[in-house]
Amino acid sequence: MPKILRVALDTPLRRLFDYLPPAEGSAPISIGARVRVPFGRQRRIGLVAAVADTSEVPAARLKPILDVLDPAPVIDPGLQQLLQWGAEYYHHPLGEVLSSALPRALRLGATPTAREERWLLTETGAASAESGEPRRAPRQRSLLAFLRDRREASAAVLDEHLGAWRDAARALAARGWIVSTEVELTRAPPPSATVRTAGPALLPEQSAAVAAIGASLDQFAAFLLHGITGSGKTEVYLRLIEQVLLAGRRALVLVPEIGLTPQLLERFRARFEVPLAALHSGLTDHERLAAWRDAFSGDARIVLGTRSAVFAPVPGLGLIVVDEEHDASFKQHEGGFRYSARDLAVMRARQAAVPVVLGSATPALETLHNAHAGRYTHLRLERRAAQARPPTLKLIDLRSSAMRAGLSTPVVLAIERHLGEDGQVLVFLNRRGYAPTLLCTACGWIAPCRECDARLTVHLAAARLRCHHCGTDLPLPERCPQCGFAVKAVGQGTERVEETLGTLFPAARIARLDRDVVRRRGDAEGVMRRMSSGEARILVGTQMVTKGHDFPNVTLVVVLNADQGLFSTDFRAPERLAQTIVQVAGRAGRGSRAGEVLIQTEFPDHPLLTQLLAEGYEGFARVALAERAQAAWPPFSRLAALRDSARTPEAALEFLTQARRLARHPPAGLRLLGPVPAAMAKRAGRYHAQLLIESRERRPLHAFLDEWLPEVEQLRSARAVRWSLDVDPIELF
Ligand code: ADP
Ligand code: ZN
Numbered sequence: 001m002p003k004i005l006r007v008a009l010d011t012p013l014r015r016l017f018d019y020l021p022p023a024e025g026s027a028p029i030s031i032g033a034r035v036r037v038p039f040g041r042q043r044r045i046g047l048v049a050a051v052a053d054t055s056e057v058p059a060a061r062l063k064p065i066l067d068v069l070d071p072a073p074v075i076d077p078g079l080q081q082l083l084q085w086g087a088e089y090y091h092h093p094l095g096e097v098l099s100s101a102l103p104r105a106l107r108l109g110a111t112p113t114a115r116e117e118r119w120l121l122t123e124t125g126a127a128s129a130e131s132g133e134p135r136r137a138p139r140q141r142s143l144l145a146f147l148r149d150r151r152e153a154s155a156a157v158l159d160e161h162l163g164a165w166r167d168a169a170r171a172l173a174a175r176g177w178i179v180s181t182e183v184e185l186t187r188a189p190p191p192s193a194t195v196r197t198a199g200p201a202l203l204p205e206q207s208a209a210v211a212a213i214g215a216s217l218d219q220f221a222a223f224l225l226h227g228i229t230g231s232g233k234t235e236v237y238l239r240l241i242e243q244v245l246l247a248g249r250r251a252l253v254l255v256p257e258i259g260l261t262p263q264l265l266e267r268f269r270a271r272f273e274v275p276l277a278a279l280h281s282g283l284t285d286h287e288r289l290a291a292w293r294d295a296f297s298g299d300a301r302i303v304l305g306t307r308s309a310v311f312a313p314v315p316g317l318g319l320i321v322v323d324e325e326h327d328a329s330f331k332q333h334e335g336g337f338r339y340s341a342r343d344l345a346v347m348r349a350r351q352a353a354v355p356v357v358l359g360s361a362t363p364a365l366e367t368l369h370n371a372h373a374g375r376y377t378h379l380r381l382e383r384r385a386a387q388a389r390p391p392t393l394k395l396i397d398l399r400s401s402a403m404r405a406g407l408s409t410p411v412v413l414a415i416e417r418h419l420g421e422d423g424q425v426l427v428f429l430n431r432r433g434y435a436p437t438l439l440c441t442a443c444g445w446i447a448p449c450r451e452c453d454a455r456l457t458v459h460l461a462a463a464r465l466r467c468h469h470c471g472t473d474l475p476l477p478e479r480c481p482q483c484g485f486a487v488k489a490v491g492q493g494t495e496r497v498e499e500t501l502g503t504l505f506p507a508a509r510i511a512r513l514d515r516d517v518v519r520r521r522g523d524a525e526g527v528m529r530r531m532s533s534g535e536a537r538i539l540v541g542t543q544m545v546t547k548g549h550d551f552p553n554v555t556l557v558v559v560l561n562a563d564q565g566l567f568s569t570d571f572r573a574p575e576r577l578a579q580t581i582v583q584v585a586g587r588a589g590r591g592s593r594a595g596e597v598l599i600q601t602e603f604p605d606h607p608l609l610t611q612l613l614a615e616g617y618e619g620f621a622r623v624a625l626a627e628r629a630q631a632a633w634p635p636f637s638r639l640a641a642l643r644d645s646a647r648t649p650e651a652a653l654e655f656l657t658q659a660r661r662l663a664r665h666p667p668a669g670l671r672l673l674g675p676v677p678a679a680m681a682k683r684a685g686r687y688h689a690q691l692l693i694e695s696r697e698r699r700p701l702h703a704f705l706d707e708w709l710p711e712v713e714q715l716r717s718a719r720a721v722r723w724s725l726d727v728d729p730i731e732l733f
């Protein structure tokens with residue numbers, strides 16, 4: 001039995017907390033198991049992160065652990081190693097990192113296996129409940145009443161309804177009024193891995209990819225599977241997963257958004273007759289716990305999930321797939337632990353000695369760079385599977401075309417032609433709402449957000465003015481609050497484009513896909529069904545339409561405004577724009593008919609656009625990487641951003657200025673840039689600013705951060721702001 005248990009708790013403090021083994025009981029305690037400990041005046045659940053023989057805390061002040069919740073680790077050593085690495089790499093407190101790897105229900109004490117702890121009333125307990133006992137202990141009384149009404153309740157239900165109930169339960173159990181039982185939940189015996197249906201015969205490039213990756217199934221190797229949309233990447237994943245399943249192992253598949261790709265899940269289910277656990281943000285706590293348990297027990301042979309699923313337990317892991325690896329949603333960029341699930345997936349594969357496949361039609365420049373450098377094997381799928389032909393792309397010069405509510409004449413004519421030929425049309429505009437501006441034509445007043453440096457967006461159907469940055473939501477005024485003149489909605493959002501298309505093409509059904517339409521789970525599926533069935537002829541939407549669904553009948557794709565990404569201060573904006581254009585273009589002509597893509601722009605000579613059209617994404621990437629190399633931006637340097645927000649612009653800058661001053665002798669090759677206010681400095685009533693740390697090499701950056709951050713944390717001005725560190729930030733402002 002170790003003398004000291006070092007426990008990671010979900011706190012912002014960068015340290016572990018030492019405890020003695022529990023006062024009673026001598027069951028062995030595993031690293032990675034949850035324990036309940038006294039913490040100040042509270043009790044907290046933490047994870048045993050390490051054991052030691054001695055502690056720096058004086059013996060008299062060491063307290064024993066109260067409870068050991070798990071006989072075996074809930075985070076296995078491999079995963080713990082990954083999380084430890086993540087805590088160091090992202091310079092985030094280990095306690096918060098470990099706890100972000102567990103579903104909320106487990107952080108609150110639920111059991112990791114599908115055994116269920118249930119509590120029920122005894123006969124004496126029932127009698128006491130009737131007479132309103134115990135009078136002086138309200139928590140016990142409400143627990144007793146709760147159990148009287150329900151007859152019995154699982155610990156999870158009690159957690160959800162009563163909050164802290166365990167002390168009360170202990171007291172009531174001591175009086176013999178309630179008892180607990182453990183119920184093994186019955187589950188179907190795990191079927192042996194079987195393939196339900198065989199896939200199509202592979203094309204030569206697909207076979208080559210499967211062979212190359214399949215040859216490394218017992219070792220770490222990273223692959224970039226680079227193929228246009230529809231080139232058969234998913235089919236490659238399925239074949240590899242089949243091999244992994246037949247070898248008795250399990251696969252972890254990460255995708256950007258499950259709600260938008262129900263077809264993908266369906267494809268997995270249709271192919272394999274094995275239990276599959278789906279972990280994504282649309283789950284309730286209960287559903288998430290259930291899916292996590294399926295993964296933890298090993299019942300699930302395939303774990304498919306979004307960003308945080310990179311931390312899912314997968315015993316006997318045999319393969320990791322990251323689909324659409326360029327997608328920004330793999331980077332957690334707000335809240336506590338800011339990690340890249342793609343990068344952690346590569347690290348996890350390395351630690352587990354299994355291959356990882358990063359798939360994309362538009363790989364991130366970082367990933368391409370890794371492929372060029374030979375760290376990842378670059379596998380290409382150049383042809384479309386299923387006989388589809390690649391679309392033709394064309395720029396529409398907005399300076400010389402007549403416009404009607406954001407639609408140029410060539411675009412209107414093209415839509416008419418494609419509808420006439422029985423094709424479907426997809427119209428992409430990265431702005432939801434009716435119009436981005438409400439303007440008074442008499443006095444020039446523009447509806448502003450009071451909390452942000454931003455305009456309010458007109459939402460006409462809802463008759464609201466909304467801020468897309470802070471959530472401000474006001475009634476839509478009919479007259480100018482300043483001069484009383486009539487106001488006018490200026491510019492285009494998806495809602496208005498839908499309206500305009502409705503007047504232009506009254507016979508065509510139009511569907512819309514954006515966050516205003518997709519409020520609830522399943523909404524997106526409804527829209528996509530209307531498109532797949534052919535009921536809707538035109539789909540108008542935001543970024544959402546660029547993600548993974550397959551509409552084989554779409555023959556025309558229109559990008560209404562490509563210009564937002566051309567002149568941004570963020571060095572990644574061109575990359576994102578190119579990815580979006582290529583991804584949305586990939587929606588065209590997935591069936592047997594070739595597609596047409598029209599891109600409206602006021603800058604048809606912009607090198608990014610001409611390069612993209614002339615040579616495709618790879619041509620763009622070559623030029624963009626050369627520019628990055630010249631400017632020493634990532635992947636040719638390493639970045640971290642120290643960001644903060646405060647009630648005044650001065651306070652936001654003051655903390656960062658002091659932080660910068662602490663860095664008296666930055667190592668060679670490392671530069672601090674800033675602090676500067678964010679491009680949109682005021683957001684939700686707070687002022688945002690940022691200090692960039694840029695380094696030629698990775699090691700000096702981390703060595704610097706290790707020394708600097710503890711000092712930054714101690715700054716008095718740190719208490720006046722909310723600050724965070726973002727390593728490898730993907731959005732700069
Ligand atoms: P991606 O994931 O690259 O977008 P998919 O794997 O979804 O591509 O393939 C696109 C379409 O082509 C799908 O309908 C798929 O069933 C089909 N497909 C994939 N590989 C083949 C093949 N070898 N033969 C015939 N059809 C294929
Ligand atoms: Zn006015």
Ligand code: ZN
Nearest residue numbers: 449452467470
């Ligand atoms: Zn706002």
